[in-house]
Amino acid sequence: MNAPYSVSDYSHLVQRDRVHSAIYTDPAIFEQEMARIFHRAWLCVGHEAELPNPGDFRATTLGRQPVVMVRGDDGQVRVFMNRCRHRGMTVCETETGNARFFTCWYHGWVYSNTGPLQDVPGPAGYGADFCKDDLGLTPVPRQASHRGFVFASLAPDGPSLAEHLGPAARYLDIYMDASPLGQIAVTAGVHRTRYRGNWKFVGMDGYHPHYTHRSVLDAWRRRPGGNMADTHHGDPFADESGNLTRDLGNGHVLLDFLPGRSANLDRYLDTLRRQPQGEQYIQAMLDTYGEARGRELLAWAGDPHVGVYPNLQLIGVQIRLVRPLAVDDTEVLMFPGLLQGVPDSINSMRLRQHESFYGPAGAGSPDDAELFERNQEGLKADVEPWLHLGRGLNRERLEADGTRTGLIGDETTQRGQLRGWLRLMSETPA
Known part of the structure; x- marks a missing residue:
């Protein structure tokens, strides 16, 4: 049976008073949901009140991409991609906790809870053009809040959070x-x-x-x-x-x-x-x-x-x-x-x-x-x-x-x- 849709046109699946069951069962549609909704739209990451103290964090995902929401030592709540800038390993290994630093246990790169790269083992092995300031944790492309509800988007542009809400x-x-x-x-x-x-x-x-x-x-x-x-x-x-x-x-x-x-x-x-x-x-x-x-x-x-x-x-x-x-x-x-x-x-x-x-x-x-x-x-x-x-x-x-x-x-x-x-x-x- 041919599917009544293509990867570029889903309009036939949602009609005025009915919906095609494929949107609940088709793995290919789910993959497109990840790409077009969960990897682009504003998603709620959590609430700032989950992190009452500097260093409090919660690791989660945006779609399939691992992120960590953390209150830095400066009191600001940020959402970072949970990924070391060296080889790509996750730097936050537990779901919740409190930490001043996130350490990659693969090669020991250390990041502060505000994002910057703090320490690299064996710095003499890198050339003069190696700049720690360029290799901090990657912030999500967009982050905004409403009444403490923290939202993030993996898309670099799109409607503002106010427009979305x-x-x-x-x-x-x-x-x-x-x-x-x-x-x-x-x-x-x-x-x-x-x-x-x-x-x-x-x-x-x-x-x-x-x-x-x-x-x-x-x-x-x-x-x-x-x-x-x-x-x-x-x-x-x-x-x-x-x-x-x-x-x-x-x-x-x-x-x-x-x-x-x-x-x-x-x-x-x-x-x-x-x-x-x-x-x-x-x-x-x-x-x-x-x-x-x-x-x-x-x-x-x-x-x-x-x-x-x-x-x-x-x-x-x-x-x-x-x-x-x-x-x-x-x-x-x-x-x-x-x-x-x-x-x-x-x-x-x-x-x-x-x-x-x-x-x-x-x-x-x-x-x-x-x-x-x-x-x-x-x-x-x-x-x-x-x-x-x-x-x-x-x-x-x-x-x-x-x-x-x-x-x-x-x-x-x-x-x-x-x-x-x-x-x-x-x-x-x-």
């Missing part, structure tokens, strides 16, 4: 402003999930919880007062709830629970006040942001439920980073963000909520990973390769700012992500 930037602010100081700590460790399925399955789907997470929704109904409850019988995923899906452009999408949460804000605040020092937290938010903005941020509860394409999602308390490893192999890293300037009891409550759904023994995330693997298995049956993604298309609204809005169970988010995918896959690499 567009309306999605507001939701990074909402995540940060759950703290009365507007600051977080990312020091509580990480939950990891690795599943045998495609990276594009992860998150931002308001249609599945009634089936995949039915027991969780039943528990919420029996325990009113949480901020995920709404006026429709405690079901935030009901079409009648008032909650929405949003396509923010550039592949960024949102499950917008603010309408339901706002309708139940007073009940939620009563529940929060029953927590140790809950009243103290509420008052700190109102004092910092004012009555209207403070109440809105309390309703959000630090959970914008936003997907910043292609690899960052802010869901619940977590900073979620998606790492594609192969067309059918994906790792997801979930870093809980702790609020600065709040009582310890508030962060303890947020962590317990995170663990109850997303932890290894949680009620939700393990089920998602299981279904992603079943999804990948089912896609092998490709006699009819087209997948229907048309729910809510007939009632989707195009807003004045160019964003699109649907009901909470509509596939507005999936269509938005695929539009972002097609745009990046259709751009010609420089």
Whole structure:
């Protein structure tokens, strides 16, 4: 069977209400995703709060290329290619830690945590034109930040980070402003999930919880007062709830629970006040942001439920980073963000909520990973390769700012992500 696409034209794979299953199963398409998306677009590397002290680092990848994010002795956070300038060996050998210097254990070249080459064994063996200043660690071609979220791109040119984020930037602010100081700590460790399925399955789907997470929704109904409850019988995923899906452009999408949460804000605040020092937290938010903005941020509860394409999602308390490893192999890293300037009891409550759904023994995330693997298995049956993604298309609204809005169970988010995918896959690499 001939593939309905070429390496230069993927437009036939994404249609108005459906998508060809090859984008989830074809290794050749995955290779092009690495080249055109993960080796060119803005990717979130992490948050500066992961590195509170000079010398703190975390080694990771941009696509397949190894990098290290490090806070230098000068306090600045930088992202370097994790590669010695001599023979190319990685210079950072552990995933996290603290170091003033990175040493290549092949031939002993030493780099400072701010990048310059510090020492070369046997310098007499090099000529007079050898210049250490020219051989420091290589910075990523582009690096920028928004509210401490560190982004990097392997492409030397392209849209600015502000242009890339567009309306999605507001939701990074909402995540940060759950703290009365507007600051977080990312020091509580990480939950990891690795599943045998495609990276594009992860998150931002308001249609599945009634089936995949039915027991969780039943528990919420029996325990009113949480901020995920709404006026429709405690079901935030009901079409009648008032909650929405949003396509923010550039592949960024949102499950917008603010309408339901706002309708139940007073009940939620009563529940929060029953927590140790809950009243103290509420008052700190109102004092910092004012009555209207403070109440809105309390309703959000630090959970914008936003997907910043292609690899960052802010869901619940977590900073979620998606790492594609192969067309059918994906790792997801979930870093809980702790609020600065709040009582310890508030962060303890947020962590317990995170663990109850997303932890290894949680009620939700393990089920998602299981279904992603079943999804990948089912896609092998490709006699009819087209997948229907048309729910809510007939009632989707195009807003004045160019964003699109649907009901909470509509596939507005999936269509938005695929539009972002097609745009990046259709751009010609420089």
